[in-house]
Amino acid sequence: MTTAVWWVRRDLRLTDNQALCAALARAEQVIPVFVLDPALLAENEAAEKRVTFLFGGLQALDESLRARGSRLVFRRGDPRDELTVLLTETSAEAICAEADVWPYGAQRDARVAEELPLHLTGGLTVHPPEAMLKADGAPYVVFTPLSRKWKALTPPEPRDILPAPERIATPPDVASLPIPTGPTLLSEVPFPPGEVEARRRLDAFLVGADPPAYRYAETRDRVDLDDTSHLSPYLRFGMLSARQVAAMAGLARELAPDEEARRSVDTWLNELIWREFYQAILHHFPYVLERSFRSSLQAIPWENDAAAFAAWCEGRTGYPIVDAAMHQLTQTGWTHNRARMIVASFLVKDLLVDWRQGERFFMQHLVDGDPAANNGGWQWTAGTGTDAAPYFRVFNPVTQGKRYDPQGAYVRRWVPELASVPDRFIHEPWKMPAQTQQSVGCVLGQNYSNPIVDHAWARERALAAYAKAKQDLPIEQDVKRE
DNA sequence: TTTTGAGTTGTTCGA
């Protein structure tokens, strides 16, 4: 009997799993194993909802495997040590796993491959980062050209999706620890984990009755409508493959009733390509986790005021749309993409706090927290990244609130203190006359914060800080020239 | 090698 190990990491699915299929192709028996790396758990200690979602996903995977005559072996320890022991115990001849772009993961895999027969497959993205190169062999650093290349490559179709194996033969006597439950209750995470739920959401979004995908171009920025797919946690842990998403989007596009619907599907698919763009950026430029992608904006004179950062974290900045989004993030582990941009712009530009602090806080709370996408988003907002927002683009939290939460429904939901504030003051409650504040039970400075900064003033301060960073640049250029 | 066109997501101001 030949035996191979399927090393599960962030590919918690049986459908369209290249690593699993590679293991099945190599051997008669396959041992699915998840190794909990204590170092990784320590790093994610504060990310309770994400860890809970992961453990719930492992449970779901175990159940699917048991229905196919197999099960998930759970181990805890340094992956290289644990896999070495496992191979000795079972005489397995190969380990198959999906390649990761995260530097920690890539280094871990390189260490494992030094001593063990590790075979890495694609699957994290539709097109592997190594395929996303310009004609001269260099990686793309601008989104649009990369997206053109991505679209020019053959798109995956439904028939290309690898079906879930019907049976997986696994030796019965392999020791396993019990799969732990998460640090919080699963019911506190608004994303039921597992491949079945991921598929259900994908179908509901793309091909259900009156699918939201067909109005996505119109509604995607509306934080009050909540009309987005909510697939990010599932993609984060591979309960759904990017190829499945792309193939299903292609199908939805064919079925689209009109041009507007087609345009919407394309707009949505672009978001998947953004995900691939940032995975490729992290793969080719791992240093972005430490510092600005752009050398010209390394030295922004941050304020890094601890009290201001705390107010942002806790959602008491006095700007309703910012506070609502921060409450949603910390309470549920998820918030709308538009809301993420608004709070990120506020932290970096209005409060002049280093984007890395916001990046870390997001990673501590997001169920979908992914190093590549999160870093890309923060560097984009800070203007330090690839293809980033121009530094003079500073979001106005009042304008953004009025535009993307017109009746204030989102604000009222996540900042209950503001529930009775009239529509015309909902995004700028400090403009309420004292009498109105009394009558609606929302007195500024008592029931709800006054703004911690004046936006117009903060905007000027940010522009000056960025101008200074650029001013300091010639010195750096002189150094380079020598 | 040089040249040319182009680049997610905004805001403010003044006509």
Next chain:
DNA sequence: GTCGAACAACTCAAA
């Protein structure tokens, strides 16, 4: 209220 321009150059991708 609406509209276009300015913001500020800079870097990249491709011919």
